[in-house]
Amino acid sequence: MRLRLFGLALGLLGFVSALSAQGQNLLVVIEDESDKTKYSQFWSDLQDRGFQLSYRSPKDTTLSLFLHGEPAYSHLLLLPTKSKGFGPNLTPNLIVDFVNGGSNVLLASATSKKAIKNFFSVDGLVAFPHAVGQVLGNASPLLASVIKAPATAYTYNPKEDSTEGLEDVFATGAQLTLVSAFQARNSARFTVLGSSAALEDKWFDASVSLPGSTSGKTGQKTANKAFAHALSAWTFKELGVLRVNSVTHRLAEDTRAGITNSTAVSAAPGDVNPEIYRIKNRVHYAVSLSEYSGTHWIPFTPPAGDAVQLEFSMLSPFHRLDLTPSPDTTNPQDNATLYTAEFVLPDQHGIFNFFLEYRRPFYTNVEEKRTVSVRHFAHDEWPRSFVISAAFPWIGGIWVTVLGWLGFVGLWVYSKPGGARRELKVGGVGGKK
Amino acid sequence: MRLLSSLAITGLSLGSAFAASWGFEDATLTVSSKGAGVGSAGVKEKLTPNSPLTSYAVTLPAADTLKIVLTATEGKTGKRPHQPFLTLHDTTTGLEESFPFSLKDSGKGKVEVTQKDLPYQLLTSKSPLKASLVLASFGSSTPYASHAFDLALELDSAAPPATPPASERYTSKPEIHHIFKAEPGSPPKVISFFFTLCVLATLPVLLGAWALLGANVDHFGKAFGAAPVSHGLFMGSVVAMEGVFFMYYISWNLFQMLPVAAVVGTVAYVSGSRALTEVQDRRLAGER
Known part of the structure; x- marks a missing residue:
């Protein structure tokens, strides 16, 4: 027993650097192995925080989110693919089952038809190149917006000729969300990041400046690294x-x-x-x-x-x-x-x-x-009747009855008849005679 | 990538002294009702890029249409930008909605807004909406986004906009404190005491009436002389039975009270029959 406890303690020591409140197994779905290097800073940040990263391609036929019917990973990070879907191993239904199993998903998207274009600002600190906006319905309290698009943002279809003016706007300004978070009823988390490029090393180190700012300023280093840290920490249950x-x-x-x-x-x-x-x-x-x-x-x-x-x-x-x-x-x-x-x-x-x-x-x-x-x-x-003033007449009545009864019994047993009454009776009887 | 590259170019062009910028010309704002002719417009104002119309808030009645006609320009030449918007902004809530202009290649075009186009949240705004014009596109030209005028809405009082149902959000809810039923009360004590006295007064009245009718306890000594044990036990058990009831009232439960009452009752029955035999003897002797 002591040995087993000791082993358990050792095991705990081994996980001391692990941070997530849920688990350490993180599956990264990345199509192109060579793209991995683009995110090297993000990977090392995750590894430093104790996550065990497994990289798999969506085309990998052995890829499965489940092992013996239970989620095989605590967390899932989906990076965009060139094709439209993630393939038969990562169908939306399977991902929903995965979330229902209590696991968390971070989806970084770049392949949507709707793209956000913003001429005026890059949100000050965090750069979202090639961002994909999301419009959140008003009905669900499970959805929350992490970063809203700036006031002058709007969506358009980049496949259409961009020199054409746009006539039909899907959503504009702060109605758009660049990063949105969903927390299911079982507290599993699903985060949609509008721009996978925001996680790339290039944008971790980039310097950006707000347009319209004084031209003398060279720009500010992006906060992408800190933001990626915070976003992945929240999604993978290190926060909140x-x-x-x-x-x-x-x-x-x-x-x-x-x-x-x-x-x-x-x-x-x-x-x-x-x-x-x-x-x-x-x-x-x-x-x-x-x-x-x-x-x-x-x-x-x-x-x-x-x-x-x-x-x-x-x-x-x-x-x-x-x-x-x-x-x-x-x-x-x-x-x-x-x-x-x-x-x-x-x-x-x-x-x-x-x-x-x-x-x-x-x-x-x-x-x-x-x-x-x-x-x-x-x-x-309940309170006794003798502390209720409204009961006093009734209690008095009972005492009067008790004393009257005792008096009646005493008189009935010990009373000596009075003389006058008897004479009256005798006289009456005598009169009839 | 296109965004940031355009940003970079913007930054460069800002450095140089010469930079084209977006703007507009020949802008007119009209508010007119549908049936009215061109000449009979309710409000007609000229808009200029650098001086917003702030002297008063343009009013848009329920049935009328707000129409802005302008020519977008890049530098001096008319051109169509990718993003020609009229943006309405609620300054108190921060909510906003944009309406795209439909422009021709020459940059000429218009936008029309009626109250039907506005969402509920903007329709019910307490303060006038801040209307801005946004003209921007790809390339190096400085985009234009500036406050143009204020828009006040005159709602149709006969048909107020339908309130959308409140959507569910996870927040703290208002506190609920249970409302208790009223505590049971008593009438004023004076009344209770008065009736208590009335009830208690019946005892002296009863005893007095008996005394007037000649009631007495003169045979007490005679009775105890003839059957002391029976009379003592009988009167004692009658008093004891009242004592049992009293204890039941104060603290005893039914199972404590019943055996005692049975004992006292048996004593009362046995001794009572003896005592009443003595009473009968006195009656037969003509003393009652």
Whole structure:
């Protein structure tokens, strides 16, 4: 056992430089082996971050995204091919299955019919040569735009004669997205980079200048390298990964104080995560959240203006509360933020959920559901009648009855008949005689 | 690649003193309703490349058409650029929409915009839209993009634009705090105390009425003298039964109360029959 543990520790040491919160296996689909050198800086950056890169051609017949029905790689990087598709091993359906299996995809495109042309700016820092724009539908909250095209960008078909003026514009300006991100419900990530050339060494080292800037300036080095790092880090789950360390809920009051004979089906103040509460119980909820930051877990803090919210729900939420963050001091090894709330359960009995749902663009989804029963008041948990002022006349009536009954029994047993009444009776009887 | 090479050339040409640039000539802006003749245009303005029309915001009523006619020029000669746009920009939200001019090879052409062409977000803009003209193409000429005029929209109050349904986004939602039912209340205590006193007052009234009718306990000594155990147990068990009920009210449950009540009840039954025999004896003796 000790040996095995030791081996495990060794294995962990071996992966200490690995960064992704998910896995290290990265499949790079590149058509031309000779094109590989064009991206050498990007490859070395990925390798330095602990990824194990496998280069395969889409034409390779042995190429398969799956091994024994499970995704064979944690991450996939698709570089454009000269042909229209990626071939029978990388059909859209297979890639969708791959994403459903929880793996991440970075798609760099250059072979689209729609191309973005921009005469005015290269977005200041990041150069997107030959960019392909994407238009995101408004319907899905899973899609997010990473970089929008500048205001004067528009799409046109480069296959048409470019000297012709264009009549029909598909999309213009900031409606276009140069880099867009998609995060599936299982938190698998799919990033579309509008320009594969932006990852090339040439553009990592290039100097660009904004048109219209003063002619004396020679230009600025592109931030492509940093951007490629950030984009691949996000796609391959080195950034924006959340972890729930623990979820606890407990009673925050001593409801059984002063009740000698409470029902057995009840949460005691010391219980952690009890299965049952009573309506109007004051409860305390705490969830510990960490965020992965490339190399290690750090306490998670939501962006300004955002809040981690807890719902206490039966079909629909009865409570939806912003949780209060505080450093998690009880479990310092987790390196987490503790989000807490204290609230009174609704006056409705039934099966309820403590439902924590944190879905935000660029963060992995957090969904934690804890089901509890909420019972109504037991018969001995109500206030006694003698503390209810409206009951005093009834209680008085009972005492009057008790004392009147005792008095009646005493009189009936011990009373000596009065003389006058008997004479009256005797006289009446005598009169009839 | 074409973009950056054109950029590079732009940079070079900026260095040199002579550079052609895009611009326009003979630009007129009209706002007219469909049926009206050419002469009866509501608004007619001349646009010049270097001085935007900022003195007032051009108003576009619901049924009318905004029309801009111009000749695009590269340097001095009329030419068609690849990107001739009229861009409407909402300064508060940052949203924008572009409309391409349809130009001839000579650079002459026009664009027409009605309220139907505008998306909902621009139609419902609170402030006037900022309209710019964008003229640019491949090559070394400096592109033109400049604020031309402001456009105010006069919506048809009879037919307001249909509000598109809000699209789902992952954000924090408004807080919900459960609204509890009202706590059970009591009437004013004065009223409760008054009726409590009324109820309690019936006991002295009852005892007084019995006393007036000649009720007494004169046979107490006689009864205890004849059957002390029976009478003692009987009265004791009657009082004890009230005590059992009282304990049931205060703290006992049914299973604690029933056996005690059974014992007390048996005592009351047995001793009661003896005590009542003594009472019967007094009645038969003519003392009742």
